[in-house]
Amino acid sequence: MENKTTRRDFMKSASLAGIGLASLTGSRVKASPNEQLAVAVIGIHSRGTALAEKCAQIKTCHVKTISDVDKRYWQNTVRSVANVQGKAPQAVQDFRRVLEDQAIDAVIIATPDHWHAPMAIEAIKAGKHVYVEKPCAHNPHEGELLVAAAAKYNRVVQMGTQRRSSALSQQMIADLHNGVIGDVYFAKTWYSNARPPIGFGKVSAPPAELDFDLWQGPAPRTAYRDNIHPYNWHWFWNWGTGEALNNGTHAIDLARWALKVDFPTQVTSSGGRFHYKGLDDWQCPDTQTMTAQFGDDKMIAWEGLSCNKFTPEKSGFGVRFHGTQGAIVFQDDGYTLYDKNAREIKTIGSKEIRAQSTNTVDPGVQDTHMENFLQAVSGGGQLNAPIDEGHKSVLICQLGNMALRSRTAILCDPKNGHILNNPAAQALWTRDYAPGWEPTI
Numbered sequence: 549m550e551n552k553t554t555r556r557d558f559m560k561s562a563s564l565a566g567i568g569l570a571s572l573t574g575s576r577v578k579a580s581p582n583e584q585l586a587v588a589v590i591g592i593h594s595r596g597t598a599l600a601e602k603c604a605q606i607k608t609c610h611v612k613t614i615s616d617v618d619k620r621y622w623q624n625t626v627r628s629v630a631n632v633q634g635k636a637p638q639a640v641q642d643f644r645r646v647l648e649d650q651a652i653d654a655v656i657i658a659t660p661d662h663w664h665a666p667m668a669i670e671a672i673k674a675g676k677h678v679y680v681e682k683p684c685a686h687n688p689h690e691g692e693l694l695v696a697a698a699a700k701y702n703r704v705v706q707m708g709t710q711r712r713s714s715a716l717s718q719q720m721i722a723d724l725h726n727g728v729i730g731d732v733y734f735a736k737t738w739y740s741n742a743r744p745p746i747g748f749g750k751v752s753a754p755p756a757e758l759d760f761d762l763w764q765g766p767a768p769r770t771a772y773r774d775n776i777h778p779y780n781w782h783w784f785w786n787w788g789t790g791e792a793l794n795n796g797t798h799a800i801d802l803a804r805w806a807l808k809v810d811f812p813t814q815v816t817s818s819g820g821r822f823h824y825k826g827l828d829d830w831q832c833p834d835t836q837t838m839t840a841q842f843g844d845d846k847m848i849a850w851e852g853l854s855c856n857k858f859t860p861e862k863s864g865f866g867v868r869f870h871g872t873q874g875a876i877v878f879q880d881d882g883y884t885l886y887d888k889n890a891r892e893i894k895t896i897g898s899k900e901i902r903a904q905s906t907n908t909v910d911p912g913v914q915d916t917h918m919e920n921f922l923q924a925v926s927g928g929g930q931l932n933a934p935i936d937e938g939h940k941s942v943l944i945c946q947l948g949n950m951a952l953r954s955r956t957a958i959l960c961d962p963k964n965g966h967i968l969n970n971p972a973a974q975a976l977w978t979r980d981y982a983p984g985w986e987p988t989i
């Protein structure tokens with residue numbers, strides 16, 4: 549620990565002396581090969597606990613702190629992390645205490661979406677490396693700010709699109725990039741589920757254990773209602789981003805990776821709250837299609853059905869790739885290759901891929917995304933989902949929602965995804981922030 553502090557002091561004085569930190573990027577020098585990284589997990593109700601347990605399993609780090617505005621969730625996570633790593637993390641309600649803790653190297657953010665970029669930016673400014681869940685931002689403005697903050701403060705920032713670190717998707721992408729189906733020009737992505745209605749929320753006092761003001765943070769204030777927290781905030785524009793960014797991000801990220809495309813030239817979308825229309829408060833679409841075109845020769849489409857599980861495929865999540873010589877259908881348990889006459893050639897199953905896995909931390913598990921992040925923080929390799937790539941995938945989904953909400957087709961500058969000549973859509977590029985909570989870098 550002595551050497552670690554010394555290095556931090558050095559970084560601080562290097563920074564004050566105007567010495568660039570570029571040479572130190574993502575290369576935290578450990579005092580010894582056995583020294584563990586200290587991480588904090590912020591937002592622990594559901595996804596955060598899974599990530600905290602994962603961190604606790606990884607020998608190169610330990611969970612020093614967990615943070616949640618709702619104290620009701622602390623005990624379960626403290627206990628489950630302690631069971632894995634043999635030591636209980638401390639629990640704090642206000643994440644700013646985490647950012648002040650000089651002993652913490654990295655934060656994992658699994659809060660609701662409206663917090664992702666503002667919190668990640670504050671963490672970066674406090675010198676932390678960041679693993680931020682998808683979608684990395686609530687709107688394009690703060691997505692761009694987050695990318696700029698990671699560059700400005702030279703921090704390692706990974707988005708939680710874990711398929712980027714799965715051996716199955718990596719092998720499929722290698723096959724596609726090696727031309728197994730010729731030139732890939734179209735990806736059809738989909739998600740379907742049977743989410744129930746969420747009812748009409750009753751305005752009431754927030755539970756005593758919940759700091760609802762801090763839960764709202766950068767979002768304009770509303771009264772507490774009993775059907776938004778936990779989880780159902782996903783379906784309200786003030787905090788959530790709908791299924792398009794919730795599950796669309798994962799699939800569109802895979803598609804963009806396969807097609808080797810960055811920013812789109814055109815985005816369209818249609819949909820609405822169709823399935824349970826008028827039966828609850830849910831604002832975002834439960835039925836939606838989006839298309840993103842890239843120049844004259846490539847396209848990605850997404851179909852999201854939050855409340856209708858039927859799918860002609862095996863799984864509610866997947867991507868179908870079409871190329872000049874055939875097609876591939878990807879689902880999380882494997883991918884199947886077809887020739888150009890739609891004859892099935894072979895299926896590569898995730899079980900076989902897992903059996904070949906050389907990952908010793910999580911043998912057989914497909915999600916090695918956290919290990920990838922921690923290795924990059926320790927200076928041991930490239931990120932699989934760096935924030936600038938994450939932003940590109942999230943931006944496509946944001947533009948889809950903006951096209952839907954403005955009822956326009958959006959034309960974009962392919963250099964950066966900026967909107968061309970469309971004031972109605974442009975008005976949604978950023979959001980109103982609660983006074984004092986505007987993200988800045």
Ligand SMILES: NC(=O)c1ccc[n+]([C@@H]2O[C@H](COP(=O)([O-])OP(=O)(O)OC[C@H]3O[C@@H](n4cnc5c(N)ncnc54)[C@H](O)[C@@H]3O)[C@@H](O)[C@H]2O)c1
Binds near residue numbers: 615663762
């Ligand atoms: N990568 C994946 O496959 C995957 C899977 C599930 C969820 N997620 C993402 O993880 C995030 C969390 O999802 P969830 O289902 O766990 O949501 P959730 O609502 O169940 O949990 C969010 C937690 O964050 C806490 N929180 C809110 N504001 C906070 C603050 N300022 N400081 C500390 N804690 C705060 C809440 O109290 C709650 O406990 C979402 O953005 C979601 O998209 C990703």
